[in-house]
Amino acid sequence: MRVYYFACISAVLLWSASFIATKIAYETFAPIQLGVVRTCLAVLIFWIINKIVKNKEKIRKEDRKRVAISSLFGITLYFTLENIGVSMTSASNAALIVASFPAITSLLEFFVFRSKPSFQKSLGIILAIIGVAILTQITISGSSKSFWGNLILIGGGIVWAFYNFITRDLTNKYSALTLTYYQMLIGAIWFIPFVFLEDKPWRIPSVTSMNALIFLCVGCSVAAFVLYNFGLKKLSASVSVSLMNLVPVLGLVFSVLILGEVVSLLQIIGGIIVIIGVILSSIQIEEVSNEPNSNSAT
Structure with missing residues (x-):
C-alpha cells in the first residue's frame, strides 16, 4: 500500500512545483507559446x-465532436488563461486560487444542472x-x-469546470x-490561432527555461498523470482528493523557497479559507462515483 x-504524493509534489516552473519558463517563452x-x-x-503499451483504442465517431470541444476547454483555453494569469500574479497566489477550482466547479454545477448541494x-x-x-x-507591489x-x-x-x-x-x-492523448493532440491544433493572436516573437530558449519546460511537460503533464492514476488503483477517492489539497500548500512553500516570494498574512488567511x-x-463530490475529477491539470 x-x-x-x-x-500519489509524488504526483502532488510535481504539480505543486508547476507554478514555479511556469514562472521560470517565462524567461524566454511567452505564456501562450509555453x-x-x-x-x-x-x-x-x-x-x-x-x-x-500497444494501446490501439480510438475515439468513436459519435464522440469526436465532444472530445474536440473538451480539448478546446480543458487544454487550449485552460492553459492559455492559466499561463497568462500566472505571468501577471505571484506563483503563490496562483497556486491558492487554482486550489478553489473544485469549489468553482461545484458552484457552476448547481446553476447548469440544477443539482441540490x-x-x-x-x-x-x-x-x-x-x-x-x-x-x-x-x-x-x-x-x-x-x-x-x-x-x-x-x-x-x-x-475548467465546463x-x-x-x-x-x-x-x-x-x-x-487514450482520452488524454487525443485531448492533448486536438488541443495542440486549437492553440495555433491563439499563438498568432499573442503576436510575440519566438526566442531561443535558455538552459533554465528549457529545463522548466521539460519539467512541465515530462514531470507535470506525463509523469504526474501516470503516478496519480497508478495510486488511484488502491487508494480511495477521498484519500486522493485529500492529497490533492496539498498542492496549493506546497505550491506556496515552493514559491517562497525557490522564487523568494513574500507571503502576506492576508494571503495565508485567504488560502486557509479556500482549502477548508x-x-x-x-468530500461531497467524491461520494458520487460518476462525478468527474474537479482538480485542475496543472
Whole structure:
C-alpha cells in the first residue's frame, strides 16, 4: 500500500512545483507559446507511451465532436488563461486560487444542472468563494496587473469546470491514456490561432527555461498523470482528493523557497479559507462515483 501513497504524493509534489516552473519558463517563452510547446511535447510523449503499451483504442465517431470541444476547454483555453494569469500574479497566489477550482466547479454545477448541494457542500463553496475574494484583492507591489491576473485565473477555473461537464461521460467510455492523448493532440491544433493572436516573437530558449519546460511537460503533464492514476488503483477517492489539497500548500512553500516570494498574512488567511472550503465541497463530490475529477491539470 505504501507504494500507492508514494505514487500519489509524488504526483502532488510535481504539480505543486508547476507554478514555479511556469514562472521560470517565462524567461524566454511567452505564456501562450509555453502552452503550445508544452502541449506538443506532451502529445509526442503520450504517442510514444501508446506505442510501447500497444494501446490501439480510438475515439468513436459519435464522440469526436465532444472530445474536440473538451480539448478546446480543458487544454487550449485552460492553459492559455492559466499561463497568462500566472505571468501577471505571484506563483503563490496562483497556486491558492487554482486550489478553489473544485469549489468553482461545484458552484457552476448547481446553476447548469440544477443539482441540490448539501449543507456541507454549500458551506464549502461559500468559504472557497470568500477565500478567493480575499486572494483576488492581493496585488504585487500595489500593481493592478496582478489583480487582473487573479481574475484571469478565476476565468481559468470557470473554463475548467465546463471541461469537467463536457468530459463527464467520456471518462467512462475510454481509458485515461487514450482520452488524454487525443485531448492533448486536438488541443495542440486549437492553440495555433491563439499563438498568432499573442503576436510575440519566438526566442531561443535558455538552459533554465528549457529545463522548466521539460519539467512541465515530462514531470507535470506525463509523469504526474501516470503516478496519480497508478495510486488511484488502491487508494480511495477521498484519500486522493485529500492529497490533492496539498498542492496549493506546497505550491506556496515552493514559491517562497525557490522564487523568494513574500507571503502576506492576508494571503495565508485567504488560502486557509479556500482549502477548508475545498475540503468540505470535495468530500461531497467524491461520494458520487460518476462525478468527474474537479482538480485542475496543472
